[in-house]
Amino acid sequence: xxxxxxxxxxxxxxxxxxxxxxxxxxxxxxxxxxxxxxxxxxxxxxxxxxxxxxxxxxxxxxxxxxxxxxxxxxxxxxxxxxxxxxxxxxxxxxxxxxxxxxxxxxxxxxxxxxxxxxxxxxxxxxxxxxxxxxxxxxxxxxxxxxxxxxxxxxxxxxxxxxxxxxxxxxxxxxxxxxxxxxxxxxxxxxxxxxxxxxxxxxxxxxxxxxxxxxxxxxxxxxxxxxxxxxxxxxxxxxxxxxxxxxxxxxxxxxxxxxxxxxxxxxxxxxxxxxxxxxxxxxxxxxxxxxxxxxxxxxxxxxxxxxxxxxxxxxxxxxxxxxxxxxxxxxxxxxxxxxxxxxxxxxxxxxxxxxxxxxxxxxxxxxxxxxxxxxxxxxxxxxxxxxxxxxxxxxxxxxxxxxxxxxxxxxxxxxxxxxxxx
Amino acid sequence: xxxxxxxxxxxxxxxxxxxxxxxxxxxxxxxxxxxxxxxxxxxxxxxxxxxxxxxxxxxxxxxxxxxxxxxxxxxxxxxxxxxxxxxxxxxxxxxxxxxxxxxxxxxxxxxxxxxxxxxxxxxxxxxxxxxxxxxxxxxxxxxxxxxxxxxxxxxxxxxxxxxxxxxxxxxxxxxxxxxxxxxxxxxxxxxxxxxxxxxxxx
Numbered sequence: 260x261x262x263x264x265x266x267x268x269x270x271x272x273x274x275x276x277x278x279x280x281x282x283x284x285x286x287x288x289x290x291x292x293x294x295x296x297x298x299x300x301x302x303x304x305x306x307x308x309x310x311x312x313x314x315x316x317x318x319x320x321x322x323x324x325x326x327x328x329x330x331x332x333x334x335x336x337x338x339x340x341x342x343x344x345x346x347x348x349x350x351x352x353x354x355x356x357x358x359x360x361x362x363x364x365x366x367x368x369x370x371x372x373x374x375x376x377x378x379x380x381x382x383x384x385x386x387x388x389x390x391x392x393x394x395x396x397x398x399x400x401x402x403x404x405x406x407x408x409x410x411x412x413x414x415x416x417x418x419x420x421x422x423x424x425x426x427x428x429x430x431x432x433x434x435x436x437x438x439x440x441x442x443x444x445x446x447x448x449x450x451x452x453x454x455x456x457x458x459x460x461x462x463x464x465x466x467x468x469x470x471x472x473x474x475x476x477x478x479x480x481x482x483x484x485x486x487x488x489x490x491x492x493x494x495x496x497x498x499x500x501x502x503x504x505x506x507x508x509x510x511x512x513x514x515x516x517x518x519x520x521x522x523x524x525x526x527x528x529x530x531x532x533x534x535x536x537x538x539x540x541x542x543x544x545x546x547x548x549x550x551x552x553x554x555x556x557x558x559x560x561x562x563x564x565x566x567x568x569x570x571x572x573x574x575x576x577x578x579x580x581x582x583x584x585x586x587x588x589x590x591x592x593x594x595x596x597x598x599x600x601x602x603x604x605x606x607x608x609x610x611x612x613x614x615x616x617x618x619x620x621x622x623x624x625x626x627x628x629x630x631x632x633x634x635x636x637x638x639x640x641x642x643x644x645x646x647x648x649x650x651x652x653x654x655x656x657x658x659x660x661x662x663x664x665x666x667x668x669x670x671x672x673x674x675x676x677x678x679x680x
Numbered sequence: 681x682x683x684x685x686x687x688x689x690x691x692x693x694x695x696x697x698x699x700x701x702x703x704x705x706x707x708x709x710x711x712x713x714x715x716x717x718x719x720x721x722x723x724x725x726x727x728x729x730x731x732x733x734x735x736x737x738x739x740x741x742x743x744x745x746x747x748x749x750x751x752x753x754x755x756x757x758x759x760x761x762x763x764x765x766x767x768x769x770x771x772x773x774x775x776x777x778x779x780x781x782x783x784x785x786x787x788x789x790x791x792x793x794x795x796x797x798x799x800x801x802x803x804x805x806x807x808x809x810x811x812x813x814x815x816x817x818x819x820x821x822x823x824x825x826x827x828x829x830x831x832x833x834x835x836x837x838x839x840x841x842x843x844x845x846x847x848x849x850x851x852x853x854x855x856x857x858x859x860x861x862x863x864x865x866x867x868x869x870x871x872x873x874x875x876x877x878x879x880x881x882x
Contacts, residue, residue, distance in 0.1 A: 369820060382737050382745060390737040397734045402727075448730050459748055465826045467819040469748060518745050527751040527809040529816040533801065536870070544806070544866070548873040581877040635877030648881045657875075 337362055340426050345412070347430025350576060351558045356407070356603075356611045358433035360488045365495045366412050366431065368530075369465030372515055376491075376499040381483065385458070385521035388450025395499050398483055401440040401448075405486070406505065408609045409434045409578045411551050413508035413535060416658035421665070421673040425558045428662060428674060432578070434611040435496075437503050438486030442477045446521075451477075455521045459528075460502045463517040470511045471525035472504065476549070480505050483516065506580030506609035507549045508657075510535050537654030544654075551580030553639050554659035555587050555614070555631035566620060566670040573600075573616040579633035580609055586632050587614040593626035593663070600629070620666065626675060628663040642677045651680060749815040753860030756814065759831035760855035763848070766840025769833050773822045782844050787823070793846040794865035804845030808870045810862040813838045835859075 311333040314320045331337065337359075339346035345366040348358055365371075376395050384390035412431035417423065424430075455474050462468040472481070484503040485492060492498040497514030504511050510530055525531070525547070536546045555577035560566045577587045583606055588597040603613035614629065630639040642660035646653060663675040702721045705728070749755040770782070778784060782791035784800065792798030794805045803813065818834045820826045829837070839854040848854070848862060875882040 369826065380741075382742060384737055384742050384746070390742060391734045392737040392741060393734040400733050401731060444727075444731075447727075448734060450730075461745070461748070465820065467747070467827065469815075469819070520746065520748065522750070524750065524752070526748055526815075527812050528748075529812050532809060532812055532870075533803075533807050539871075542869055543871050544808075544869045545873050546808075546870050548875065550873075550875065550877070552875065552877075633877070636879050637877050638879065640881040644881045 339364065340430060345431060347426045348433045350425040350430055350432075350556065351561050351564075352426075353558075356434055356576075356605075356607075356613055357488060358435060360435065360490070360493050360496070363410075363433040363435065363487075363493065363496055364412065364431045366414075366509060367464065367466075367495075367514075368468050371494050372464045373494070374463060374499060374515055379499050381500060381516060381519070383445060383449045383451075383519045383521070385519075386452040386455040386523065387521050388452075391449045393445070395485065398440050398485060398500060401444050403438060404441055404482065405436055405438040406482075407434065407436045407605075407607055408503075408505045409551075409580075409611045410503075410509055410512060411578070411580075413510065413548070413551065413656045416655065416660070418674075418676040420676055421562070423562060423674040423676070425556050425561050429554075429556055431509070432576075432611070434578075435487045436489070437482060437484040439482040439484035439500070439503065442481035442483055442502070442519075443479075445483065445519075446474075446477060449521075451521050455523055457522050457525045459518075459520040459522060459526050460511075460513040460516055461518040461520075462497075462501075462513045462515045464515050468513060468530060469526065469528040470513055470530055471522075471528060471547075472502075472511060474521070476504055476507070504549075506551055506582075508535065508551055508580075511549060535656060537656040538650070538652050539654075540648075540650040548657055551578075552657065552659050553577070553579035553581065553584065553631040553633040553637050555584075555629040555639060556662050557589070557627060557629050557664060560627075560666065560672045561664055562672050562674050564672045566666060566672055568620055568622045568670070571618050571620050573618055573627060573629075575614055575629050576611045577602075577614055577629070577631035578609070578611045579631065579635075579637070581637065582634040583608050583610075584612040584631055585634045585636075587612075587629055588632070589614075589616045589618075589627065589629050591618050591620075591625060591627050594628060594661075597630070622668060624666060624668050626663045626665050628661050630661050642679055646679045653679070747815075747819055749811045749818075751809045751811050751860070753811055753856060756811070756856035756859060757831045758856065759835050760853055761832050761834070761836030761839050762853055763836070763840045763843035763850045765832075766836035766838070766843075769829075769837055770840050773825075773829075774837070777823060782841060790841055791844045802845065803841055804847060804865060806866050808864050808867040810838070810842065810847075810859055810864055813841060814859060 337349055337352055339348060339362055346364060348362050348364045379395045381393045409432055415429045415431035417428055457471045457473055458477055460470055460472055482503040483500055485500045487493060487496055492501060500516055501514040502512050502516050531546060536544050537548065539545050555575055557573055557575040559574045560571060573589055577584045587600045587602065589600050590597050600614040600616040603615060606612050632638045639659060639661055645658060645660055665673045665675050703724060704721065705724045707725060777787040778790050783789060789800040790803055792800060792802035792804050814834055817837055818829060835854050839852065842848045842862060843850050
């Protein structure tokens, strides 16, 4: 039987082209992980494309047999963008709502510790009937729960120049299916006192990071998570176990958790006082700002996309730490008119939600932007509204402004940075 | 035949009737269970109070990890220090990152009294609790040898940094009693989060 001619030519020509381009791009091609130096001399793994050998016609050559581990296609060069303190998820390169675990954003305060799961333990003590120690196996023996929810750093907003990608603007948010034991189950096991109002969560990294969390959150929906997207947590996300607080600022979700102390007052740790607090009006400083307010960003079209005239599906993500996304609106005329978008199911509580909007771009210069509305009735504010509410000296945490993209006549797409200081 | 014999054996060998009982959890009490054996099934509709998983924590393992210091001073250890001794330690172990006298370097500026023109958030103009200094320095400093400082050294460094931020004088003895009484200039500005969702932007 003869194959359709078109298909044959397509695979032949196209693969050859990709091959040449990839080989040209892979100057420092190497089988080992390359390390690059950041501005302060820190060594971090670099994403270096590996050389790919592409057959002229894949139908004429047996491929490799099944392997023990799957791999990403060598044509997909996905990478987090690193700084000295964090690395950001490439939001513009992802589909759906789940962040591949190796692309989950990172923010650590003492690096990523290596913890042996066989000697791992979690101690819960303080205002409890019976202080207890749980091994990882113990945690896994308890009734388990799974839920899909986002995790976002409360410092997740960067601005300042037009050449910025969604990853650079707000790539400190990611979403996983988390699996673990409800903290309420463990609180019952140790007999946590009904008089307790706060608990301290402590990690076993070099910063021995601590945060005080209200007991109400602990009883309500806090989880000690050991699973992420179907496998054990990644070390960068707290292996072998972390605190997970749906909808709350990333820093409170203490990774590599080793100890919980039940108490009747907050501990006023460094992270909840001198960090993760924000200046607001009248010289005040806001503390214990746990909830992540609703937010959205258009991830396509976005810098550095070159847009073609005609039909465009505007795509993006919206999320709220206070519940479900009710709707997302899009403007294609710099905020004059707003249109409802289609929300892709599933629309989950405290979860990244996809929105889509079909638009025919006529080639004129314009600005496009999105705003999220959550089920509490909160509407994602403009930067001006945030400044009005918090003052011009507002801090860098919990900034969730509407983010606009400028589309130029030549089809280039640029971020529209706004100044507030 | 063999199966029957084994079944009979297992029933007769269980003297305690409770061992025969099958206990299951089901939130829905009307759930019909398909039981046709001699065993009784008990359906629990409330989660058991405890699962009997995990063990009692020993005092030693709690003590080894329970290093936190609360804002009221609970958790502060025995020992003491002062700014003079703190300066010597700071020069040796902290200055490389934080500057000769805490004015900042590769890492954070630590010194800047309230009212100074310093833009950075410092201990003097931003930290609301003196106890946090001790807790943080002890648990994670210095960066290249976290958690290596002795309690007296931590007290001295705390005293030095409070002194440099013009909060205490250079001779003040800092220990478990005196430290929680040191009121930080920025404390009065702290307010709890008042965002509650809904239409209002805060």
